[in-house]
Amino acid sequence: MSDVTDADHTPHLSTTAMWRYVRGAPWTFSWLALLLVTTIVQHLVPRSELQDILGERSTNLRHLESDPVHVLIASLLWIDGYFWLPYFFLFCVFHAPAERWLGSFRWAIVGLTAHVGATYLSEGILALAIRHGYADPGMIDARDIGVSYFLAGIIGILTYHLARPWRWLYWPVPDNATTRT
DSSP: OHHHHHHHHHHHHHHHHHHHHHHTSHHHHHHHHHHHHHHHHHHHSOHHHHHHHHHHTOOOHHHHHHOHHHHHHHGGGOOSSSOOHHHHHHIIIIIHHHHHHHOHHHHHHHHHHHHHHHHHHHHHHHHHHHHTTSSOGGGGGOOOOSSHHHHHHHHHHHGGGSOHHHHTTSTTSOGGGSOOO
């Protein structure tokens, strides 16, 4: 008889645990919900219109020069691709624990610092390459959107949350283990 009672309470406990997990990282899951909406939009609009939408929100050299704040924020609201589920997994594994550990505000500061810093570093290198003839001048309008720099910064800061003996095992992992979106 107690087996039936335990089985009846299992869905309630799972739901409670899930909501506790979500409430522990409200900014992470709010952002994830916004990414779900924009991903649905990506599936609904025609391909040519989608290219325009994403192009207007790109942190490329032209937009960083003319409207940096807008594109730095807008690029965080879109994923470069059609698949949201991998982001759900990554946000649950990395962003949610980091937000719970750091607090929402510090989590956002760390991620935004990584996003802005890495964007300007990579686009600065591209600008130098264009100026010195190593890259095509058409790259000034290359599309660069997504959440990868924010995610990379959070993953980096999470390594300091690992127990000391394990922390240093992650240090030599090459930077190209994460892809740029």
